[in-house]
Amino acid sequence: MRSAKLPDIQAVQSHLNRVQLRRKAVIWWISTCFLPVIFFTTAHFKAGSWQRDWIEDFGALLIFIAILGRAWCTLYIGGKKTVALVTSGPYSVSRNPLYFFSFVAVAGLGLQTGSISMAAFMTLAAYLVFLPVVLREEAGLSTAHGAHYEAYRNSVPRFLPRPSLWRDEDVVTVSPGMLRRTIVDGMVFVLLAFLVRVLLRLLPDLPQVTLY
Numbered sequence: 001m002r003s004a005k006l007p008d009i010q011a012v013q014s015h016l017n018r019v020q021l022r023r024k025a026v027i028w029w030i031s032t033c034f035l036p037v038i039f040f041t042t043a044h045f046k047a048g049s050w051q052r053d054w055i056e057d058f059g060a061l062l063i064f065i066a067i068l069g070r071a072w073c074t075l076y077i078g079g080k081k082t083v084a085l086v087t088s089g090p091y092s093v094s095r096n097p098l099y100f101f102s103f104v105a106v107a108g109l110g111l112q113t114g115s116i117s118m119a120a121f122m123t124l125a126a127y128l129v130f131l132p133v134v135l136r137e138e139a140g141l142s143t144a145h146g147a148h149y150e151a152y153r154n155s156v157p158r159f160l161p162r163p164s165l166w167r168d169e170d171v172v173t174v175s176p177g178m179l180r181r182t183i184v185d186g187m188v189f190v191l192l193a194f195l196v197r198v199l200l201r202l203l204p205d206l207p208q209v210t211l212y
Helices: 002-040 050-077 097-111 116-155 176-201
Strands: 041-043 209-211
Touching: 050 097, 050 176, 097 116, 097 176
Parallel strands: 041 209
Antiparallel strands: none
16 A cells, blocks of 8 residues: 555655746746836835834844744755655644745845835735645645645644644654755845845936835
8 A cells, every 4th residue: 555655655746846946936037027126116214214224134134034944944844745744843833834934034035125015015926926836735745645634734724833733753854955955045035135235225316116
């Protein structure tokens, strides 16, 4: 029975790998399209004001938290997303904690513009981009793990963590390569945050829409 199920799991893993590659391509495309937008928008709070500094610094903190959070999730997932259903640690309070921390990072990136509404818009855009990917992943995990996954899906939120569900393992198996890739991927947000801050200080005199 176990050997009969293995091909299904391998097929699901192959499908999810393709989905993830498309997801990364879409993220880079959206990021590239987003950068020119900042030339035509400006934050209500001017550069150098304490409000603007607070918003930008809080955004940087969110990016830092997101990078740590994604690395923390990777310690548990360890490349086992379809081989074994991971339901402990961060995965005990959210079915998709990696995506949750990605939303946190996007919000932090948006706050680098000094605009709360821009951060909200970018987070919503990220949600709309990631949701179809998550739905495909859920279908694949349901195929691979059957009733076990359905019970997990019915009891744990898709994104927003529910701390009361927390449970942990005594020992976790870590994939150093996956952890390294996750940290490197997270540094992309740091690079984009740097680019946003630099571009905002080099803005030409263009007609701009003020955002709060």
